[in-house]
Amino acid sequence: MTVTSKGFAAALRSATPWQHARISGIGGYRPRRVVPNSEIVERIDSSDEWIRERSGIIERRWAGDGESVIDMSVFAAEPALEMAGVKGSDLDAILVATVSWPYQTPAAAPLVAERFGSTAMAVDISAACAGYCHGITMANDMVRGGSAENVLVVGVERLSDFTSRDDRGTAFIFGDGAGAAVVSRSETPGIGPTIWGSDGEKWEAISQTESWIDVHEQKLDWPHIGMQGQTVFRWAVWGMAPVAQRALDAAGVTVDQLDAFIPHQANVRIVDAMAKQLGLPDDVAVARDIAYTGNTSAASVPLAMERMVRQGEIPRGGLALQIGFGAGLSYAAQVVTIP
């Protein structure tokens, strides 16, 4: 016997789309405690000069009491919402990109929503250092697809909780902080097409050192984030610069038309090498927030943009090329207008 439908498929309505979206607000939060290289060097038998040469990092921030993943998300979101002219309670969706929220479940995003008195859709994105740029694309598509009018995208990390103080490859790299953007309806294009993807074959290049199951069953020490520096460097510079170029091409923008290049703040050597590969003219401002913030994974791109906007280094309404790349390996790049 054949099952037949009731025949009302034609009655189904789709959401009403909206043509364009843009970043309408940006904000950041840097933890109170400044950690200079001198605090790191002893346990990794290193020096301030060695760390600066290899990473460009002068100091980073480590979160303390009252600076949880949720707290920092809220502190970063508040100025972003203010710039956007949107109330937290009026948000339609909240996306939180993080790898250092210490609960397997639930996600951090509903707790961020609750702090704003919001019951909006709220989920986390696990794409490590690429998570924020994924969130911008997802928010853009949600607004344009008619699922939301205003979306909060947060990139937040407390990587100090997952950093080994004795690992010479990572102890000096990671920092804590949060950046946030509001993505809203727009009358003109504000977020270009995204070039994104993954390479799971290289998943071990950046990963938690052991699974939670192994930690539990083998009574191992608290795991941390490990990284194969050379592999990541090669992939980031020679793999990601072409991705950034494709994002420019897809947006119909040339390097000469850019006002800013805001790559994930992985390492200043990667930032400089990418800028060289892209052939950026000298008048394009290049984000080097890593010097005073360290590598804050998902938070690094919005934190870098927030600093550049706040300090008047880049013009509001200008064009920025941003790219996130990291564990997965995962990546996402797009051209956006600067809020």
Added chain:
Amino acid sequence: MAQSEQEILAGLAEIVNEETGLEPSEVQSDKSFTDDLDIDSLSMMTIVVNAEEKFGVRIPDDEVKNLSTVGDAVGFIAKNQA
């Protein structure tokens, strides 16, 4: 056409010079990249990628740690050149 080890050494010295500013004459077979030439791991990777392009060879990440001296790199490139 495969190049002689002498030609590879000269080409490698140019790449090292471009990345680090070291005089090509200092880049000799018995020199250690890290201990003698003071080349760090990220500069080493830049040299590796540029050498791949210049000599038409593939140098996997796992192989890089085995190339401790300039001579090791020249030998690997000579052996693996098409």
